[in-house]
Amino acid sequence: MVTEPDRDAPVGKQRAIFACPRGHEFTRSFALDAEVPHEWECAHHGTRAPGLFRAATDQRDPATPGKTHWDHVLERRTEPDLEAILNDALARLARDRGETASIAPPHGSST
Numbered sequence: 001m002v003t004e005p006d007r008d009a010p011v012g013k014q015r016a017i018f019a020c021p022r023g024h025e026f027t028r029s030f031a032l033d034a035e036v037p038h039e040w041e042c043a044h045h046g047t048r049a050p051g052l053f054r055a056a057t058d059q060r061d062p063a064t065p066g067k068t069h070w071d072h073v074l075e076r077r078t079e080p081d082l083e084a085i086l087n088d089a090l091a092r093l094a095r096d097r098g099e100t101a102s103i104a105p106p107h108g109s110s111t
């Protein structure tokens with residue numbers, strides 16, 4: 001069995017996320033013993049991007065600032081989806097109206 005060290009996934013690296021003032025984020029990997037700078041120059045805009053936070057590479061961060069779950073939801077929204085949401089909202093509205101109408105004032109104990 002040949003086990004070669006994976007050079008693409010080095011252990012002992014830390015990752016820093018920088019926020020470009022132009023409205024996007026990018027990550028940079030640094031050695032664990034290296035000092036992560038507080039800002040990094042954006043490769044696209046040449047602007048100074050302040051660092052957001054640092055995370056070890058072997059630690060998968062569940063919350064990536066750039067892309068939220070909501071972003072995925074918005075991306076996947078299609079017209080049929082919107083139509084279904086609209087229909088659902090209308091149905092709810094109608095049902096709410098029906099329920100409020102069906103609620104009768106309590107009457108009875110006077111005979």
Ligand SMILES: [Zn+2]
Binds near residue numbers: 024042043044045046
């Ligand atoms: Zn940029």
